[in-house]
Amino acid sequence: MTERRLDRSGGQPLWKQLQQDLVRRLRAGEFDDVFPGELALVEDYQVSRHTVRQALTKLRADGLIVAERGRQPRVATSPEIRQPMGALYSLFSSVEASGLTQHSVVRALDIRADGVIAARLDLEASIPLLYLERLRFAGDEPLALDRVWLPASIAAPLLDADFTHTSLYNELAASTGLRLDHGREDIRAVVPTPAERTLLRCPPEAAAFSINRQGSSQNRPVEWRHTLxxxxxxxxxxxxxxxxxxxxTTGAVTHAGA
Amino acid sequence: MTERRLDRSGGQPLWKQLQQDLVRRLRAGEFDDVFPGELALVEDYQVSRHTVRQALTKLRADGLIVAERGRQPRVATSPEIRQPMGALYSLFSSVEASGLTQHSVVRALDIRADGVIAARLDLEASIPLLYLERLRFAGDEPLALDRVWLPASIAAPLLDADFTHTSLYNELAASTGLRLDHGREDIRAVVPTPAERTLLRCPPEAAAFSINRQGSSQNRPVEWRHTLxxxxxxxxxxxxxxxxxxxxTTGAVTHAGA
DNA sequence: CTAGCTTAAATGTGCGTACATTTCTGCTGA
DNA sequence: TCAGCAGAAATGTACGCACATTTAAGCTAG
Structure with missing residues (x-):
C-alpha cells in the first residue's frame, strides 16, 4: 500500500480527515472487493489504531461499513434494499406479512399520451407514456386499484412484462436498472364512486385511501401513480x-373476513 | 459520590453496563440539574476515562446528552422541541401554515373511568382518566373531532386549563413537565356517521381520517387519542x-372554499 | 483428500499517558 | 464596583500497551 499523508497542522482532527478520505475512496469504488483492516490503515496513514478506530466508528454509525470481531470490515450493502418505501409499500408488504397471497389483474398495459400526467412528470404533453392499470388482490379479495404512468422512453421494455405476480419496481430495476430514490405522496380519505366500489367489491358504506405518488430517480421524475x-x-x-x-411500520390488516 | 460497582466477570462490556446505568439514572431524573463530568464518573465507577468516554459517545449518538469542549455534559433538551410529531401534528400545523386561525370548542372536560381505554394504556379498568373532547376549527369551518384520555393521576392539573386556544401538549408540559417522546398511530379511512357528519358539517359524500394514537413518555403510556x-x-x-x-411534510389543505 | 486441530490474524475491550483547546472561576488592580 | 487577566477544570485529540474473543487460514493425521 502507498503511504498516505494527513494534514497534521491541526486544522482538522486526524480521525475526521481519515474518515472523509475513506468515504471518498469508498464512493470511488475503491473498496468494492475488500475493505482494509485497522492495522493496514494504521500502516497506510501512519496514525495510531485508536485514531483509525475513531474514524471507523463514525463510518459504522453512518451505516457505510459493517464490522465483526475477528473479521475484516466490509462495505455495507443494505441501503438499496429498503428503497421502495412509502405508504404504498407499507400497505402491500403488510399483506405479505399477514400470509395472504398477492396477485394482480392487469386491466391495461399500453402506451398513450396524457397531457395532464405528463405535466406532473415535468414532460411535454405529447410525450408518450407507458400506462399500467392493475387491480390488486390480497387473498381472494380485491385490495386496490393501481394506475401508473411512466415515460415510455424509459419504461418501454416493460410492455412485455408479466405483472400478475411481480412488482413494478422489481421489473423496472431488472430491465432498466432504474431505482427510485425519492418520492412524494399525498394521502386522502375519499368515498369511492359506485364504479370503483363495484370493482373493489367494497361494502356499501366503506371509505378508501386515495394515494397520489410522484417517484423520482436521481432527480428525474419517472413515475406518477394513483392508487385507491x-x-x-x-x-x-x-x-x-x-x-x-x-x-x-406496516399497514395493519384488519381481519379479512366479514 | 458513592462508589458504584460494575460486573467485571465479563458478561457484558464495562462501557455498556455504564451506559445502561446512566440511561437508567437519567430517566429517573437524577441528572436533571447537572450531569456528572467524565472524571467524576471515573471516580464513581472505578473505570478508565477511555471506558467512560465510550459510554458517553453512545449516549451522545442517541441524543440523550450533549457535550462541548471545556464544558460539562448536559442532558439534551433539544429533542423535545419537535416532539408533538406524527400525522396529527402534521395536519394541525398545516392549518397554521395556511394562515387559517385555529380554535377549539371544548365539549367535555372531566374525569371518568373507562375500562376499554384504560386497558389500552396498560392501566387497571377502574383507574380514573381525564377525558377531553374538543371540536377543532380551522377558520370558521370544523376540522376535526378530537377525544383524548389521560391518566388522572398525571393530568388532573389540566382540569382547570383553557383549551380553546392552546394545545394539549403545551398545557401538559407546562403544568406537569411531561413530554411525549414516543407514540404509535393507526390511520384509517372511514365514512363518518350521520351524527359526526352533522357535527363536522361535512358535505354528504365525504370521507374522513380516523386516527388512533397512543402516546408514551419515557416508556409509560400516557395518552390515548382518537381523532376524526x-x-x-x-x-x-x-x-x-x-x-x-x-x-x-405538512398536511395539505385543499382549498377551503366550495 | 478430508476432517479436525492448531495457529495466526483481526477486531473488541480496557487501561494508561500526554497535551490541546475551550470554558469557567476567582483574583487582582484600576 | 467592575473589567481584565491568570489559573483551574473539563472535554477533545492522539499516542501507547495488553489481553480477550472471534474468525480465517494452514497444517497434520487418518
Whole structure:
C-alpha cells in the first residue's frame, strides 16, 4: 500500500480527515472487493489504531461499513434494499406479512399520451407514456386499484412484462436498472364512486385511501401513480420517537373476513 | 459520590453496563440539574476515562446528552422541541401554515373511568382518566373531532386549563413537565356517521381520517387519542428519500372554499 | 483428500499517558 | 464596583500497551 499523508497542522482532527478520505475512496469504488483492516490503515496513514478506530466508528454509525470481531470490515450493502418505501409499500408488504397471497389483474398495459400526467412528470404533453392499470388482490379479495404512468422512453421494455405476480419496481430495476430514490405522496380519505366500489367489491358504506405518488430517480421524475386502497380492510400504522423520527411500520390488516 | 460497582466477570462490556446505568439514572431524573463530568464518573465507577468516554459517545449518538469542549455534559433538551410529531401534528400545523386561525370548542372536560381505554394504556379498568373532547376549527369551518384520555393521576392539573386556544401538549408540559417522546398511530379511512357528519358539517359524500394514537413518555403510556379529521379538506403529505427516510411534510389543505 | 486441530490474524475491550483547546472561576488592580 | 487577566477544570485529540474473543487460514493425521 502507498503511504498516505494527513494534514497534521491541526486544522482538522486526524480521525475526521481519515474518515472523509475513506468515504471518498469508498464512493470511488475503491473498496468494492475488500475493505482494509485497522492495522493496514494504521500502516497506510501512519496514525495510531485508536485514531483509525475513531474514524471507523463514525463510518459504522453512518451505516457505510459493517464490522465483526475477528473479521475484516466490509462495505455495507443494505441501503438499496429498503428503497421502495412509502405508504404504498407499507400497505402491500403488510399483506405479505399477514400470509395472504398477492396477485394482480392487469386491466391495461399500453402506451398513450396524457397531457395532464405528463405535466406532473415535468414532460411535454405529447410525450408518450407507458400506462399500467392493475387491480390488486390480497387473498381472494380485491385490495386496490393501481394506475401508473411512466415515460415510455424509459419504461418501454416493460410492455412485455408479466405483472400478475411481480412488482413494478422489481421489473423496472431488472430491465432498466432504474431505482427510485425519492418520492412524494399525498394521502386522502375519499368515498369511492359506485364504479370503483363495484370493482373493489367494497361494502356499501366503506371509505378508501386515495394515494397520489410522484417517484423520482436521481432527480428525474419517472413515475406518477394513483392508487385507491380499500379503507375497510387496511390501515396505515406509524411509529415515532424522539430518536428515530416518524416511520411507517406496516399497514395493519384488519381481519379479512366479514 | 458513592462508589458504584460494575460486573467485571465479563458478561457484558464495562462501557455498556455504564451506559445502561446512566440511561437508567437519567430517566429517573437524577441528572436533571447537572450531569456528572467524565472524571467524576471515573471516580464513581472505578473505570478508565477511555471506558467512560465510550459510554458517553453512545449516549451522545442517541441524543440523550450533549457535550462541548471545556464544558460539562448536559442532558439534551433539544429533542423535545419537535416532539408533538406524527400525522396529527402534521395536519394541525398545516392549518397554521395556511394562515387559517385555529380554535377549539371544548365539549367535555372531566374525569371518568373507562375500562376499554384504560386497558389500552396498560392501566387497571377502574383507574380514573381525564377525558377531553374538543371540536377543532380551522377558520370558521370544523376540522376535526378530537377525544383524548389521560391518566388522572398525571393530568388532573389540566382540569382547570383553557383549551380553546392552546394545545394539549403545551398545557401538559407546562403544568406537569411531561413530554411525549414516543407514540404509535393507526390511520384509517372511514365514512363518518350521520351524527359526526352533522357535527363536522361535512358535505354528504365525504370521507374522513380516523386516527388512533397512543402516546408514551419515557416508556409509560400516557395518552390515548382518537381523532376524526374531515377528509374533504385535508390530506397527508409525505416525502421520502434514500437518505432521510419517510417524513411527513405538512398536511395539505385543499382549498377551503366550495 | 478430508476432517479436525492448531495457529495466526483481526477486531473488541480496557487501561494508561500526554497535551490541546475551550470554558469557567476567582483574583487582582484600576 | 467592575473589567481584565491568570489559573483551574473539563472535554477533545492522539499516542501507547495488553489481553480477550472471534474468525480465517494452514497444517497434520487418518
Amino acid at each position: 386502497v380499500r379503507g375497510d380492510r387496511f390501515a396505515l400504522s406509524a411509529e415515532f420517537s424522539a430518536n428515530t423520527g416518524y416511520r411507517l | 379529521v374531515r377528509g374533504d379538506r385535508f390530506a397527508l403529505s409525505a416525502e421520502f428519500s434514500a437518505n432521510t427516510g419517510y417524513r411527513l
